[in-house]
Amino acid sequence: MxxxxxxxxxxxxxxxxGAVFEGEGLNDSEAPLGGIxxxxxxxxxxxxxxxxxxSRQITDLFDSHEYAAGAMLDSxxxxxxxxxxxxxxxxxxxxxxxxxxxxxxxxxxxCGWHISAQKKLxxxxxxxxxxxxxxxxxxxxxxxSISGVIVAGRKEIFIFDDNFExxxxxxxxxxxxxxxxxxxxx
Amino acid sequence: xxxxxxxxxxxxxxxxxxxxxxxxxxxxQGLAPEIITGHGLVAGMNVVGQKFKAHEIFLPDVLLxxxxxxxxxxxxxxxxxxxxxxxAGKVVIGTVQGDLHDIGKNLVSIMLRGAGFEVIDLGKxxxxxxxxxxxxxxxxxxxxxxxxxxxxxxxMKEVVALAKKRGLYGKTRILVGGAPLTAEYAEEIGADAxxxxxxxxxxxxxxxxxx
Numbered sequence: 028m029x030x031x032x033x034x035x036x037x038x039x040x041x042x043x044x045g046a047v048f049e050g051e052g053l054n055d056s057e058a059p060l061g062g063i064x065x066x067x068x069x070x071x072x073x074x075x076x077x078x079x080x081x082s083r084q085i086t087d088l089f090d091s092h093e094y095a096a097g098a099m100l101d102s103x104x105x106x107x108x109x110x111x112x113x114x115x116x117x118x119x120x121x122x123x124x125x126x127x128x129x130x131x132x133x134x135x136x137x138c139g140w141h142i143s144a145q146k147k148l149x150x151x152x153x154x155x156x157x158x159x160x161x162x163x164x165x166x167x168x169x170x171x172s173i174s175g176v177i178v179a180g181r182k183e184i185f186i187f188d189d190n191f192e193x194x195x196x197x198x199x200x201x202x203x204x205x206x207x208x209x210x211x212x213x
Numbered sequence: 214x215x216x217x218x219x220x221x222x223x224x225x226x227x228x229x230x231x232x233x234x235x236x237x238x239x240x241x242q243g244l245a246p247e248i249i250t251g252h253g254l255v256a257g258m259n260v261v262g263q264k265f266k267a268h269e270i271f272l273p274d275v276l277l278x279x280x281x282x283x284x285x286x287x288x289x290x291x292x293x294x295x296x297x298x299x300x301a302g303k304v305v306i307g308t309v310q311g312d313l314h315d316i317g318k319n320l321v322s323i324m325l326r327g328a329g330f331e332v333i334d335l336g337k338x339x340x341x342x343x344x345x346x347x348x349x350x351x352x353x354x355x356x357x358x359x360x361x362x363x364x365x366x367x368x369m370k371e372v373v374a375l376a377k378k379r380g381l382y383g384k385t386r387i388l389v390g391g392a393p394l395t396a397e398y399a400e401e402i403g404a405d406a407x408x409x410x411x412x413x414x415x416x417x418x419x420x421x422x423x424x
Contacts (some may be wrong), residue, residue: 034342044241083315089316089319092279092283092284093280094276094277094280094319094323095227095272095273095274095276095277095280097276097316097319098260098272098273098276098316098320099273101316135328136362136363141363142363142364162311162313163311164311164312164362164364164365165362165364166311166312166313166314166364167308168313168364170313170314170394
């Protein structure tokens with residue numbers, strides 16, 4: 028089978044997550060996650076991977092000049108990894124006591140949370156058990172892997188002004204789309 | 214429609230079987246490989262590039278055309294022994310050291326090749342010295358670098374610094390691209406161009422070549 032999805036998650040206290048969030052001390056001076064996790068009702072570190080075979084297949088397709096198939100498999104694999112992460116988020120929040128209203132996941136490398144925080148995240152979660160390793164540049168292998176934190180809490184905590192310094196150069200609108208979805212529910 | 218127009222149209226359609234057949238026929242008719250390449254293949258890829266830029270076609274359409282072009286070039290190769298195909302320019306390309314993401318870089322390589330550029334693809338996790346050594350050795354017109362991580366982006370600055378030290382800066386253009394990059398960052402590190410995607414890399418290379 029091409030994709031062999033595996034996942035791991037671990038509930039973590041706000042205090043312990045604080046150390047993971049701080050990472051190597053390289054976060055932007057203001058990162059939205061800092062204000063969000065401190066008001067959360069539940070936190071979990073997570074990691075998911077599709078395994079090595081799919082990345083190998085993408086490389087093989089490009090090497091054999093099947094560029095379109097390679098590019099489409101790459102996009103499909105990225106989307107599948109996102110779906111696997113969503114599935115882990117649902118599993119975590121379904122086990123929480125009632126009281127929280129919404130959940131979102133965040134990954135190092137986005138929205139002011141520096142990618143070097145991967146180091147502490149990996150030390151704490153140990154995703155090596157499901158076959159994910161970290162390079163010196165904090166890159167996960169296999170490539171089609173996602174790690175981060177799942178935050179559960181009241182809807183209001185996920186709403187923030189998207190006028191941080193890094194927002195001006197950000198080309199993805201994921202955080203705004205997710206926030207708008209929650210805004211509609213408030 | 215003559216055979217080169219037909220070849221160009223088949224390439225636009227990404228029809229590898231037709232491109233293979235027509236290239237073989239064109240060779241049998243005695244057409245020079247550089248004519249088949251320039252007036253048939255590159256002409257077709259140029260139309261593909263324009264349509265992609267105008268959002269008339271999608272990335273897989275471009276890649277199917279690129280596959281067809283590769284198949285045609287394989288047929289032409291034996292007829293090119295001892296001959297030098299005219300190229301639009303030479304680019305040394307790679308993903309910077311510490312970074313293993315190569316899809317974006319591969320797509321840029323494919324589009325540059327389709328536009329008639331000679332591409333020397335160094336792969337991924339490429340050390341700064343290798344970019345500069347290869348550019349120096351091959352007399353490349355440009356170095357193209359890709360990075361997907363904020364932690365690996367600074368390697369681009371090291372390549373620029375090394376190019377300055379070795380006297381290549383200003384002669385060999387430096388192009389950078391990748392998801393976390395911006396035009397401002399490219400300017401800040403002294404790169405000649407920020408390329409949002411493959412078509413912008415082709416456009417910038419053509420500007421540098423004066424075409």
